[in-house]
Amino acid sequence: QVQLVESGGGVVQPGRSLRLSCAASGFTFSSYGMHWVRQAPGKGLEWVAVIWYDGSNKYYVDSVKGRFTISRDNSKNTLFLQMNSLRAEDTAVYYCARDYGAVYEYWGQGTLVTVSS
Amino acid sequence: EIVMTQSPATLSVSPGERATLSCRASQSVNSNLAWYQQKPGQAPRLLIYVASTRATGIPARFSGSGSGTEFTLTISSLQSEDFAVYYCQQYNNWPRTFGQGTKVEIK
Numbered sequence: 001q002v003q004l005v006e007s008g009g010g011v012v013q014p015g016r017s018l019r020l021s022c023a024a025s026g027f028t029f030s031s032y033g034m035h036w037v038r039q040a041p042g043k044g045l046e047w048v049a050v051i052w053y054d055g056s057n058k059y060y061v062d063s064v065k066g067r068f069t070i071s072r073d074n075s076k077n078t079l080f081l082q083m084n085s086l087r088a089e090d091t092a093v094y095y096c097a098r099d100y101g102a103v104y105e106y107w108g109q110g111t112l113v114t115v116s117s
Numbered sequence: 118e119i120v121m122t123q124s125p126a127t128l129s130v131s132p133g134e135r136a137t138l139s140c141r142a143s144q145s146v147n148s149n150l151a152w153y154q155q156k157p158g159q160a161p162r163l164l165i166y167v168a169s170t171r172a173t174g175i176p177a178r179f180s181g182s183g184s185g186t187e188f189t190l191t192i193s194s195l196q197s198e199d200f201a202v203y204y205c206q207q208y209n210n211w212p213r214t215f216g217q218g219t220k221v222e223i224k
Binding site for chain 1: 118149151153155160161162163166167172173204206208211212213214215216217218
């Protein structure tokens with residue numbers, strides 16, 4: 001069965017960096033685009049970034065452009081989100097999700113990132 | 118950026134009753150509209166895509182309609198497990214955007 005398991009969250013000071021990972025299993029990872037979606041505590045969902053199945057294209061929400069980088073290692077079935085220059089407003093649960101015709105059919109359980117001094 | 122606006126913010130419904138949730142886009146998204154359900158402490162679950170197609174395993178009591186800028190999610194007869202927050206999302210343009218959510222609570 002499809003499984004997506006995020007890791008790498010934690011408490012980090014403003015301005016510092018963090019790298020999230022999403023380990024995929026149960027499907028051919030290299031055939032699917034992958035997304036990061038976040039949810040601030042008590043708030044709604046915000047799409048963050050997408051990477052094409054082969055890494056050839058990437059898109060970001062404006063609020064993270066230049067600070068976050070999405071990448072993938074298809075040989076290790078793993079998706080990444082490198083987050084630099086973190087701000088308090090980046091505090092959220094970060095979910096990875098598998099693309100299915102541009103919607104999100106499978107989601108991980110999420111990893112919490114808290115940006116605080 | 119396309120702004121998605123959901124109404125109402127909270128919907129109080131008795132079990133067995135019908136629930137109608139609305140989603141409006143600030144510009145046309147054609148039929149590129151999805152609905153998700155989220156329960157506390159859980160990841161969202163895909164319910165509907167292409168405005169009206171149920172995702173795998175989604176019960177027939179969930180139905181979606183609309184195109185362009187106006188969309189509706191209808192739950193024909195609410196079950197206890199349907200009390201949750203529902204989000205619409207457009208995938209016609211970048212960035213993908215979600216509505217702020219409608220909470221369906223027990224009346």
